[in-house]
Amino acid sequence: MSTRTTRDWQTADTSHHLHPFTDFKSLAAKGTRVIVKGDGIYLWDSDGEKILDAMSGLWCVNVGYGRQELIDAATAQLKQLPFYNSFFQTTTPPAIELAELLAEVTPPQFRHVFFSGSGSEGNDTVVRMVRRYWDVLGQPERQIIISRNNAYHGSTMAGASLGGMGGMHAQGGLPIPGIVHIEQPFWFEHGQAMTRDEFGLRAARWLDEKIREIGPAKVAAFIGEPVQGAGGVIVPPDTYWPEVQRICDEHGILLVSDEVICGFGRTGQWFGCETFGFRPDLMTFAKGVTSGYIPLGGVMVGERIAKVLIDQGGEFNHGYTYSGHPVACAVALANIRVVQKEGLVERVRDELGPALAERFAELAEHPLVGEAQTCGAMGALQLVRNKAKSESFASELEVGMVCRGHCFGNGLIMRAVGDRMIVAPPLVMTLEQVDEMAGLIKRCLDLTLKDVKQRGWM
Numbered sequence: 142m143s144t145r146t147t148r149d150w151q152t153a154d155t156s157h158h159l160h161p162f163t164d165f166k167s168l169a170a171k172g173t174r175v176i177v178k179g180d181g182i183y184l185w186d187s188d189g190e191k192i193l194d195a196m197s198g199l200w201c202v203n204v205g206y207g208r209q210e211l212i213d214a215a216t217a218q219l220k221q222l223p224f225y226n227s228f229f230q231t232t233t234p235p236a237i238e239l240a241e242l243l244a245e246v247t248p249p250q251f252r253h254v255f256f257s258g259s260g261s262e263g264n265d266t267v268v269r270m271v272r273r274y275w276d277v278l279g280q281p282e283r284q285i286i287i288s289r290n291n292a293y294h295g296s297t298m299a300g301a302s303l304g305g306m307g308g309m310h311a312q313g314g315l316p317i318p319g320i321v322h323i324e325q326p327f328w329f330e331h332g333q334a335m336t337r338d339e340f341g342l343r344a345a346r347w348l349d350e351k352i353r354e355i356g357p358a359k360v361a362a363f364i365g366e367p368v369q370g371a372g373g374v375i376v377p378p379d380t381y382w383p384e385v386q387r388i389c390d391e392h393g394i395l396l397v398s399d400e401v402i403c404g405f406g407r408t409g410q411w412f413g414c415e416t417f418g419f420r421p422d423l424m425t426f427a428k429g430v431t432s433g434y435i436p437l438g439g440v441m442v443g444e445r446i447a448k449v450l451i452d453q454g455g456e457f458n459h460g461y462t463y464s465g466h467p468v469a470c471a472v473a474l475a476n477i478r479v480v481q482k483e484g485l486v487e488r489v490r491d492e493l494g495p496a497l498a499e500r501f502a503e504l505a506e507h508p509l510v511g512e513a514q515t516c517g518a519m520g521a522l523q524l525v526r527n528k529a530k531s532e533s534f535a536s537e538l539e540v541g542m543v544c545r546g547h548c549f550g551n552g553l554i555m556r557a558v559g560d561r562m563i564v565a566p567p568l569v570m571t572l573e574q575v576d577e578m579a580g581l582i583k584r585c586l587d588l589t590l591k592d593v594k595q596r597g598w599m
């Protein structure tokens with residue numbers, strides 16, 4: 142164990158490490174937080190502070206920290222064979238077994254998987270594969286992929302292009318050609334004049350309008366997260382996805398579900414598309430497949446596409462060094478077996494999800510909260526200036542960051558997306574721990590309210 146102090150760590154970090162999505166200079170002035178240990182749903186920092194991790198690392202540590210089954214699987218595979226590739230007509234047993242198990246736990250249209258190292262790489266694979274599919278079918282003019290504003294699909298050139306984050310598009314010449322965006326199904330922001338169900342249909346029809354504007358023969362696919370995660374846990378109305386499915390079917394375009402956050406039980410079914418009742422042709426996954434213990438991602442390829450690529454496609458010129466990495470696949474196998482053995486998907490559906498929904502309904506009564514939404518083991522609280530009028534704070538006040546600061550100081554990790562405070566705790570969180578988390582959230586909301594009033598913002 143290292144004897145370096147927090148200050149030492151921070152100085153070395155600032156000297157050499159550029160963090161993702163970070164203003165380097167302002168972080169250097171503040172100093173980063175150094176996390177040194179995890180157990181269950183808790184983390185410890187280099188000052189010995191215990192923190193309740195209501196974000197599962199980064200939406201991924203679904204089985205909790207410190208699981209021996211995953212550690213053993215990694216150790217055994219590292220000893221047996223730490224690496225071999227799946228290029229050039231070779232493969233390894235863990236990659237084969239994981240492909241088999243994924244075919245079992247995913248919806249029935251999926252029999253094949255293409256492995257990547259991350260969710261972003263998975264979505265790059267989606268772009269390559271969707272366009273290749275239409276090429277092979279003799280419709281190369283079908284190039285355009287439709288996505289949504291405020292979507293998050295990763296940070297590679299294709300992932301960030303599919304994503305609908307303006308701040309990302311503004312850097313590096315994005316989006317790449319052939320990717321267009323429609324508005325997101327965010328009722329609080331865009332739909333309050335309608336019922337949620339009416340708005341769900343309206344939002345889905347933005348897709349139909351965009352397809353007709355472009356010309357259906359030029360559209361390759363539509364991609365969406367079942368619930369937008371990084372965008373702020375935006376749970377769409379129940380009417381949204383079935384209508385999106387109908388529209389994709391009507392125009393014959395491919396439907397892609399980005400399940401990087403929603404997959405492997407987060408929504409209370411194995412995959413978010415099952416919770417929301419749609420049938421994707423492709424499904425991106427990462428994060429929860431290994432509970433984040435080791436990087437792994439991939440794309441489930443529906444038989445509609447797999448058949449064409451296998452029977453008529455010839456060589457598919459795409460792949461990554463770490464596609465099917467044996468250690469990552471061994472950890473994924475152990476992780477999925479834990480999810481199965483402990484019935485974590487059913488647990489989210491029957492126990493954790495309902496408990497979270499109940500606690501969030503109570504938090505919705507708080508004077509700062511304008512909307513509370515949950516879906517399975519994720520939840521969002523929209524902070525507002527005027528509850529009765531659903532009136533938001535000016536965005537430059539960064540009230541979400543003020544609240545996040547109080548979480549930070551009170552042993553709670555919660556994400557702020559604008560003024561939306563979000564959680565996605567490990568699926569193993571007990572009901573007592575749900576109460577503990579809700580108590581901490583309530584305390585942080587009270588502190589934020591006091592703070593905001595003192596600043597004269599409310």
Ligand code: PXG
Nearest residue numbers: 259260261293294295366371399401402427
């Ligand atoms: N799709 C979705 C839906 C995601 O949430 C990715 C793709 C990209 O995965 P990789 O493994 O390439 O990062 C993600 C990642 C946040 C946050 O701030 C969310 C993600 C990543 C980083 C930060 O909530 N999601």
